[in-house]
Amino acid sequence: MTDTAQEIRKEASEEGKLDYSKTLYLPQTEFPMRAGLPKKEPELVARWQEMGLYKQLRDDAKDRPLYVLHDGPPYANGNIHIGHALNKILKDVITRSFQMRGYNANYVPGWDCHGLPIEWKIEEQYRAKGKNKDEVPVNEFRKECREFAAHWIEVQTEEFKRLGIEGDFDQPYTTMNFHAEARIAGELLKFAKSGQLYRGSKPIMWSVVERTALAEAEVEYQDYESDAIWVKFPVKAAARDGGDASDLSDAFVVIWTTTPWTIPGNRAIAYSSRIAYGLYEVTAAENDFGPQPGEKLIFADALAEESFAKAKLEYKRLREVKAEEFAGMTCHHPLHGFGGGYEFLVPLLPGEHVTDDAGTGFVHTAPGHGREDFDVWMHHSRDLEACNIATTIPFTVDDAGFFTRDAPGFGPDREGGAARVLDDKGKKGDANRAVIEALIGADALFARGRLKHTYPHSWRSKKPVIFRNTPQWFVHMDMDLEDGTTLRSRALKAIDDTRFVPKAGQTRLRAMIEDRPDWVLSRQRAWGVPICVFADEDGNLLRDDAVDKRILQAFEAEGADAWFADGAKERFLGNEHDPASWTQVTDILDVWFDSGSTHTFTLEDRPDLKWPADVYLEGSDQHRGWFHSSLLESCGTRGRAPYETVITHGFTMAEDGRKMSKSLNNQVFPQDVMAKSGADILRLWVMNTDYWEDQRLGQTIIQTNIDAYRKMRNTIRWMLGTLTHDEGESVEYSDMPELEKLMLHRLWELDQVVRKGYDAFDFKRISRHLLDFMVLELSAFYFDVRKDALYCDAPSSLKRKAALQVVHHIFDRLVTWLAPMLPFTMEEAWLSRYPDAKSVHLEQFRECPSEWRDDALAAKWKKVRTVRRVVTGALEIERREKRIGSSLEAAPFVHITDDLLRDSIEGLDMAEICITSGISVSSRPAPAGAFTLGDVNGVSVVPAMAEGRKCARSWRVTSDVGSDPEFPDVSARDADALRELKSLGRF
Incomplete structure (x- = not known):
């Protein structure tokens, strides 16, 4: 890389010798290390606009x-x-x-x-x-x-x-x-x-603030505190069929609701045959209003204790009440006698939606204010009409949230005007209070309280909605x-x-x-x-x-x-x-x-x-x-x-997992990220997330993606610099060294991952594999091993030509594979490599020939890299202890007692693969104190210094430095390369 070139020039200048850096194929590129995306990206947007990229894509x-x-x-x-x-x-x-x-x-x-x-x-x-x-x-x-x-x-x-x-x-x-x-x-x-399409009248969600009906998709659920009331419905002595209600005739059915304002719209009580009910009698009372000793009340057994405790009552259970006893039963409305409009009978109706999870085991049914209420009412409407019970659904609340004349005693004829459920700002009106006071006055209130729960709000105005019966158009x-x-x-x-x-x-x-x-x-x-x-x-x-x-x-x-x-x-x-x-x-x-x-x-x-x-x-x-x-x-x-x-x-949350909000000052704006770091950083974050789930974003996460981006960019930059020396000479696949064949096999494997990943919309899988490949397999392995050949070998070297050809294949595939994800950076890289090209986005993914696939070779090199890992681990300690400065100063002894591992490196230049100046391999057990890795059996390393002189051109320490009188300070390999370069007039 460029830093290496500067070090070589510095050393040559200090020794007063030939500046061998001029004879090396060192990376040269104008592709900058610092991306400068906030400035570069708008330029590329303008370029695409000017060249009509969209039209060219369509034409192509x-x-x-x-x-x-x-x-x-x-x-x-x-x-x-x-x-x-x-x-x-x-x-x-x-x-x-x-x-x-x-x-x-x-x-x-x-x-x-x-x-x-x-x-x-x-x-x-x-x-x-x-x-x-x-x-x-x-x-x-x-x-x-x-x-x-x-x-x-x-x-x-x-x-x-x-x-x-x-x-x-x-x-x-x-x-x-x-x-x-x-x-x-x-x-x-x-x-x-x-x-x-039909016109109907059903209870729908209504925004008083916005004066319109809302669909489920237009609401969100927020915490809300509601008035909760338990209301007594007096059982009428005669059932609908003329029968007798026996000892229930002087009892009350008790309901529970968190919308007191819907009581004027009550027309029925729902019960369930799956619930066990009982008849209870009050034995003592400690309250200012509500039931007194001797009153009989019907509750679901599972909810009686909680309900009586809420009303501060003592009680005893008189008997079981079977669900069949509710069939045909009617009650008086709790506001019977109030306002002159509640003299109708309230039937008990079976309902599948009734449970004993909360409340009383009975459901207050106002068909103009709830979907389930409406469905139960309409399901039984014919039977009700046959019993002379009117089934007309009242319109008790208007579009502004005021009670209408269908709510006698609370509507426009009320002293002081109609009570209101919600006002224009979505705040509670006086409707609940008016209804509760009326229920107390009618001795119909069993208990009252408050309940915090989730309640639908308009997602635009952020105000609570109500359910009201209105004429609407339906499908x-x-x-x-x-x-x-x-x-x-x-x-x-x-x-x-x-x-x-x-x-x-x-x-x-x-x-x-x-x-x-x-x-x-x-x-x-x-x-x-x-x-x-x-x-x-x-x-x-x-x-x-x-x-x-x-x-x-x-x-x-x-x-x-x-x-x-x-x-x-x-x-x-x-x-x-x-x-x-x-x-x-x-x-x-x-x-x-x-x-x-x-x-x-x-x-x-x-x-x-x-x-x-x-x-x-x-x-x-x-x-x-x-x-x-x-x-x-x-x-x-x-x-x-x-x-x-x-x-x-999913949705994007703040870094700590909380919802982004202005009040918490934890919002991340795409405009800010682009202005500071660039759109490709934002895009890389998207690619690295499990987007199917909720994701997180904040400065730490952005920085993590910036770091990953730099590694990717530097890998691309090195390839561009190296490919500056690519003269397009082709090497047949069969003539390539094993290491090049291995990298082509890895390209074939990655091609499968990339194409399947894009088909599955699994972008994180693609991103992870490509980043790991670039950092762990290219920068830390292949490029590291091949730098010596790429920089120092003679122009005619088959190894150098094969490596250049493989780097070319890697570059073309990586850049096109990544172009959908990072369109700006890959466009910049492509145009740097191919200045006469129109755009990387007009390219197609390159095919990876099936002959590149070699599973046996990959399995072998997995063992080779295992051996290499032990050697580099030993050398890292030597560097840390300052016994060597560079791995090229070393020539370690490697003891391999595992036959499979030893066979895998047979015929390979392990010194080149481990980036040392020499290496010795033995099948004998290592002496005590040799370096080993806990997860690798059968490989031990004894560090040793390389013998010979340091080549002034390649820095390898060899015994043949000075063997060529024309170039006395370099190795024989480098002397041959210099002679060939000189004959070509390249220095």
């Missing part, structure tokens, strides 16, 4: 089979974060690796542009300016949302390019593109036409699609037919599909693709192909704004339909429907892509997000998934 690959990774669209509403960087780097490595292995791997980036994240930002700007969104024409507001998204698309584009991402950034897909909006609307109309999950399938069954089959990496993703997505309710599509917002249908007063949809065609043509030309333009209703209905008979739906589509439809206007509509995609890759949260909605959308309209493979990655 136009006749190859397509390999398509469909991009899950990020929201266009801010700078990229570390999660974006991880995600895009993984995608880039996949597409580049397939591109360099015989495919046309076209990557088209995309953006999600609609929905609440962007709309919320514009509303924040309005609030800051004192503007009222409701006073602004809807299309003017939508225009501002569009401009906001367009700005951030530009910003994120440059940030992704700076990461080294290569793709069609000039023609990305965006969900707000007019064609995209038309296609999204067209997909919705397919669901409408097939009868899968059926279990409707017969006239071919014996349902959307659910199609989706489950598609999951079984899809490859998941890691495999656990399949189980997770399957569980979500098996258990999910009907798909809620409607959102009560303004920015997005509208649910562009017309409905009559009963919710029946207008089905008219001519109307649909007019809608889609308008969206294609004008975008979805056409739906909100003046006169849109009359325009689309035309002369065939009376506008007075039809309501134009103004809800917008859930943005997951938008992103779930991207396969239509990218994979299907672009001739440079294909449907289905080979792979979708996103974070593990997308099992309930993009993977999920894409699956449902495609199965509902095409009968199968839009992807063949689904890959998931």
Whole structure:
């Protein structure tokens, strides 16, 4: 290396002799040791842009089979974060690796542009300016949302390019593109036409702060403290069938809930036949309100003690109550007599969701405020109607969180106005307090408390949501699609037919599909693709192909704004339909429907892509997000998934394992890492992580990757310097020395690892193997052994030529193998080696001929290296004790009593392999005190100094230094090399 050259020149100058460094093939390269990535990488980005690398990649690959990774669209509403960087780097490595292995791997980036994240930002700007969104024409507001998204698309584009991402950034897909909006609307109309779309009234998650319905994918679970209450329901004497409830007629069924505000919506109590119940009597009470001695209460036996303790009551168990006794039983509502609106009967209904893990063993059932409540209520609705129990589900809470007139005594007629569940900022209102006070006044409260638990919050506003019954637009999950399938069954089959990496993703997505309710599509917002249908007063949809065609043509030309333009209703209905008979739906589509439809206007509509995609890759949260909605959308309209493979990655945590957050000041920003260390360092971190799981990142981890990068870079730098002297002379494989054949065998083995690793998306395996190869097998072994021949041998030396040829093979393969992972560094290295080349990214992985494979040779050299390890271990002690300065000063005695190890080195120049000036091998046992390694049996080393003089050119100590009078201070080998060089005029 260069340092060696400086040492040789220094010694020659000191001795006043010929500067032999000028006669050596020392490494020479302009490839710098210090990478300077923060400065170099933007230059390469500019170069790729100027040369039109993306177009050249497409032109080169136009006749190859397509390999398509469909991009899950990020929201266009801010700078990229570390999660974006991880995600895009993984995608880039996949597409580049397939591109360099015989495919046309076209990557088209995309953006999600609609929905609440962007709309919320514009509303924040309005609030800051004192503007009222409701006073602004809807299309003017939508225009501002569009401009906001367009700005951030530009910003994120440059940030992704700076990461080294290569793709069609000039023609990305965006969900707000007019064609995209038309296609999204067209997909919705397919669901409408097939009868899968319907208007229904079900309890859904609702954001009071954002005034819209939310899907499961739009919520996150945070710790929350709720009011917990135990409520008494008086058992009515007569059962629904006219029978007698005997000794239960004066008892109370007790329920437990953490949402007191839902009590006005109670319409039933659920129980389970799997639970053991008992009738209990209060014997003593120490409370200000609640049960008194003599009261009878029904509880699950497993929960009675805990419940009575909470109410500070003493009790006795009177008898077992069998579940059959609840059949046909009804109760009075606990607010019976309050507000004049709770005089109906509350039936007891069996429910599979009821357990005795917590509460009372009975579940308060408010069908307007919970999915399971709704399902139980609807399941028994016909039986209830037959018993003259009204099954109408009340709308007790409005979109702003206020009680309505369906909650008598708490709604707008209440003194002081309607009570409120949550306010505009997501803080608790007075609804819980009002209900609890009413229950105390009705002597219906058994006990009260507080409970800390996880509760759903909007992931945008970070505020709690509520469950409320509202009219929404749904897609059926279990409707017969006239071919014996349902959307659910199609989706489950598609999951079984899809490859998941890691495999656990399949189980997770399957569980979500098996258990999910009907798909809620409607959102009560303004920015997005509208649910562009017309409905009559009963919710029946207008089905008219001519109307649909007019809608889609308008969206294609004008975008979805056409739906909100003046006169849109009359325009689309035309002369065939009376506008007075039809309501134009103004809800917008859930943005997951938008992103779930991207396969239509990218994979299907672009001739440079294909449907289905080979792979979708996103974070593990997308099992309930993009993977999920894409699956449902495609199965509902095409009968199968839009992807063949689904890959998931985890989330990036701080170095100590905690979640990154602004408050903890432990965030890592990709922009900072690139500015300080370079994008390739960030990319190397991604390659070295188990990305399928949650990863960690911090300064220590970054430094670890910087250190690994330096080792890789220095190995490449040495190869470049050495290959400066490569004149392209070829050596037949059969004529190569064993050591060169060994390295070619290792290349063959690594080729298998690399290709299989890229196929399995196991980048850490590739990275680990290549780094170990470069550091342990090249720098610390092969290059170390061959430096003498490469630097000092004569130009005609077959060993030197073979070594150069092998270094050439190693360089070409390592650099192309690593190019998908470290595109900047490998581009710089490739152009340094091949100045006239266009780009390493236009290259293909080099083949490794099968003749390079030699397992027997590899097994032999494993033994050779075992012997070498003992020798170098002994020499290391000699150096440490300063008995030698360089291993070339040594000529150790090696005692090998193991026949297999001794046979393995037969015919090899072990002095060259161990980098000594001489070596003696004996089969006799070593004398006492010889050096050994505990894990190697049969090899011992006795250190000894080499005899002779030090060659002024190669530094080897030999007995033939001075044997050539023309060059009296060098060995005979070096003298021959000098003579040959001199004859060629090279010095």
